[in-house]
Amino acid sequence: MGSKPSHTKLKLVTISIVSFFIAFIYLSISHSPKRHETLIFHTLKDHKQPTQIFPRHVIKPKWYKYLENKTKNSKFKIGLVNVHETPIEVKDLHDKEVDLVNVHFRRVNKSVIWKDLFPEWINENVPQKSSQCPEIPMPELKDYVDLDVVLARVPCENATNVFRLQVNLVVANLLVKNGLDSNDIYREIYVVFIGPCSPMLEIFRCDDQIWHEGNVWIYKPDLRRLKQKILMPVGSCQLATPFAVQGREVWRKYGSSSTSNKSAHKPREAYVTVLHSSESYVCGAISLAQSIILSKSTKDLILLVDNSISQETLHSLKLAGWKIKIIERIRNPHAKRGTYNEWNYSKLRIWQLTEYDKLIFVDADFLFFKNLDHFFVFPQLSAAGNCRHVFNSGIMIIEPSECTFKTLMEKTLSVVSYNGGDQGFLNEVFSWWHRWPAKLNFLKNFQTDESRKYEYPKDAYAMHYLGLKPWMCYKDYDCNWDVLEYRDFPNDLIHAKWWQVYDSMPEELQKFCDLTPEMDTRIRLERQKAKISNFSDAHWKIQVKDPRRLSDSDI
Numbered sequence: 437m438g439s440k441p442s443h444t445k446l447k448l449v450t451i452s453i454v455s456f457f458i459a460f461i462y463l464s465i466s467h468s469p470k471r472h473e474t475l476i477f478h479t480l481k482d483h484k485q486p487t488q489i490f491p492r493h494v495i496k497p498k499w500y501k502y503l504e505n506k507t508k509n510s511k512f513k514i515g516l517v518n519v520h521e522t523p524i525e526v527k528d529l530h531d532k533e534v535d536l537v538n539v540h541f542r543r544v545n546k547s548v549i550w551k552d553l554f555p556e557w558i559n560e561n562v563p564q565k566s567s568q569c570p571e572i573p574m575p576e577l578k579d580y581v582d583l584d585v586v587l588a589r590v591p592c593e594n595a596t597n598v599f600r601l602q603v604n605l606v607v608a609n610l611l612v613k614n615g616l617d618s619n620d621i622y623r624e625i626y627v628v629f630i631g632p633c634s635p636m637l638e639i640f641r642c643d644d645q646i647w648h649e650g651n652v653w654i655y656k657p658d659l660r661r662l663k664q665k666i667l668m669p670v671g672s673c674q675l676a677t678p679f680a681v682q683g684r685e686v687w688r689k690y691g692s693s694s695t696s697n698k699s700a701h702k703p704r705e706a707y708v709t710v711l712h713s714s715e716s717y718v719c720g721a722i723s724l725a726q727s728i729i730l731s732k733s734t735k736d737l738i739l740l741v742d743n744s745i746s747q748e749t750l751h752s753l754k755l756a757g758w759k760i761k762i763i764e765r766i767r768n769p770h771a772k773r774g775t776y777n778e779w780n781y782s783k784l785r786i787w788q789l790t791e792y793d794k795l796i797f798v799d800a801d802f803l804f805f806k807n808l809d810h811f812f813v814f815p816q817l818s819a820a821g822n823c824r825h826v827f828n829s830g831i832m833i834i835e836p837s838e839c840t841f842k843t844l845m846e847k848t849l850s851v852v853s854y855n856g857g858d859q860g861f862l863n864e865v866f867s868w869w870h871r872w873p874a875k876l877n878f879l880k881n882f883q884t885d886e887s888r889k890y891e892y893p894k895d896a897y898a899m900h901y902l903g904l905k906p907w908m909c910y911k912d913y914d915c916n917w918d919v920l921e922y923r924d925f926p927n928d929l930i931h932a933k934w935w936q937v938y939d940s941m942p943e944e945l946q947k948f949c950d951l952t953p954e955m956d957t958r959i960r961l962e963r964q965k966a967k968i969s970n971f972s973d974a975h976w977k978i979q980v981k982d983p984r985r986l987s988d989s990d991i
């Protein structure tokens with residue numbers, strides 16, 4: 437009997453405890469937005485489910501869960517870039533658990549077009565000022581500090597859309613501002629791109645992508661490399677030089693890891709060229725190597741060759757200074773069978789040379805006349821201008837990366853090159869590029885009679901022998917004079933300059949520059965035609981002395 441009251445007492449206690457809890461839970465649910473459950477994300481589906489009662493079933497976006505797990509943190513300060521017309525889950529982020537900041541910036545003037553950022557020509561002889569480029573407004577960066585994550589929507593317009601570039605640059609600036617202090621000390625920061633379009637690969641390296649599902653990409657950027665990018669001018673409207681010096685070595689000094697890894701390594705850098713499909717440029721590759729060695733370069737010389745080059749030739753190419761790597765050539769899937777540029781995409785293989793941090797690619801019809809080694813401080817993709825808004829792919833700096841190579845290969849299927857060659861393709865993919873001075877890629881290209889008499893320019897670093905190649909002509913006769921379609925290319929003095937390098941080569945290498953019977957016949961035929969047409973430059977009258985000729989008769 438004595439136990440009854442104690443039973444009742446126990447019941448009472450239990451009831452009061454339970455009701456206290458119910459009251460507590462009720463209170464905490466109804467009053468506090470700061471409740472303990474992280475009721476942060478609700479999808480549209482949740483709102484449509486009227487049967488749901490407290491606590492609402494929480495569905496966080498997968499990317500958020502990924503970041504929580506990755507960072508062992510569940511409270512983020514997130515900067516929103518171009519995400520006002522929000523997907524529902526982002527809108528519902530507005531909760532005390534997460535600090536959302538809209539990043540404000542003035543949209544770039546609609547009248548600014550790509551050609552304004554990438555003009556065909558700029559005056560390189562005046563001090564380079566940022567006012568040479570149209571303004572691309574950035575946010576007040578000092579107003580956006582301590583961000584853990586930047587969430588951005590990249591516009592889906594084509595590759596030459598200025599607003600798309602602006603959004604990418606705003607994100608890059610926010611990341612560097614929040615992730616690196618003034619001593620370049622790194623703080624963890626992530627960027628999430630949402631929407632159907634991925635970020636620009638010129639700015640956000642695929643190597644830094646850590647997660648991708650559907651319309652969401654997460655990057656953990658290598659901030660030191662990214663910093664170098666934002667120090668570049670917004671376009672090729674300005675030379676890249678002064679900026680590259682500011683950003684000098686920042687990422688290489690500490691290795692390329694995105695963490696604070698101080699175990700520096702000596703930057704691995706090389707010049708590289710490619711021979712494929714025939715041996716017709718072997719002489720060019722040999723003389724190029726000789727000229728790079730004469731320039732006292734300390735970099736490696738890498739030559740990619742396919743199986744069209746014989747063992748004997750490979751031996752001589754090694755002797756000339758090249759380290760040889762055998763590749764399988766790459767076909768342009770849009771090229772007609774048998775055309776001259778069917779296999780030009782073989783050049784893309786240079787991105788697979790990941791034992792190097794950076795490579796300067798050079799076409800085999802180049803000669804160096806000065807040391808270019810200090811140009812390795814520029815980031816991918818720097819090159820000299822060509823025409824319109826494009827760069828010339830004859831010489832360019834790239835950063836090898838297997839995932840970039842894979843991306844490029846995928847793009848060969850969809851992107852059509854404007855000239856069917858690698859230059860057109862690369863300009864589609866790397867539409868945001870950095871301008872090197874024209875003297876790095878002096879084009880043997882002259883529109884007037886006067887300019888065809890130019891001497892070799894004293895400040896030229898490297899000459900690009902356009903048109904018929906010197907070794908396909910006579911030593912003392914630039915055969916570009918005789919062919920109407922090549923009339924922009926002849927220049928006797930610059931032609932002679934090439935043969936100076938030839939003369940400095942050992943004889944066993946010179947023999948790769950011998951004339952074949954076909955070449956000799958072609959030169960004679962064209963010369964005959966020039967004579968009949970009575971070309972006014974009268975080069976066809978020259979008494980040729982080149983001992984490489986296969987017979988002494990003049991025409």
Ligand SMILES: *[C@@H]1O[C@H](CO)[C@@H](O)[C@H](O)[C@H]1NC(C)=O
Pocket residue numbers: 502505506
């Ligand atoms: C969380 O991260 C660890 C590695 O850090 C991984 O092994 C695990 O699968 C992740 N869990 C989820 C749910 O993603």
Ligand SMILES: *[C@@H]1O[C@H](CO)[C@@H](O)[C@H](O)[C@H]1NC(C)=O
Pocket residue numbers: 545546547548
């Ligand atoms: C945009 O640029 C054009 C041409 O330079 C100028 O006339 C116009 O005022 C600018 N618009 C704004 C909003 O700045």
Ligand SMILES: *[C@@H]1O[C@H](CO)[C@@H](O)[C@H](O)[C@H]1NC(C)=O
Pocket residue numbers: 593594595596597598
């Ligand atoms: C790309 O977009 C710009 C403006 O957004 C337009 O002027 C241009 O014609 C477009 N180019 C192509 C190839 O569609």
Ligand SMILES: *[C@@H]1O[C@H](CO)[C@@H](O)[C@H](O)[C@H]1NC(C)=O
Pocket residue numbers: 691693695697698699701
């Ligand atoms: C730092 O970099 C070196 C070489 O690049 C590497 O061997 C080492 O594992 C890295 N250390 C950390 C902590 O990432």
Ligand SMILES: *[C@@H]1O[C@H](CO)[C@@H](O)[C@H](O)[C@H]1NC(C)=O
Pocket residue numbers: 776777780855856857858859
């Ligand atoms: C393709 O490559 C060949 C030889 O390798 C070269 O002569 C030609 O100029 C290249 N074509 C283009 C469009 O780049």
Ligand SMILES: *[C@@H]1O[C@H](CO)[C@@H](O)[C@H](O)[C@H]1NC(C)=O
Pocket residue numbers: 970972
């Ligand atoms: C060839 O051209 C020169 C001037 O360039 C002229 O004097 C000469 O008569 C021409 N010869 C013939 C055969 O047309």
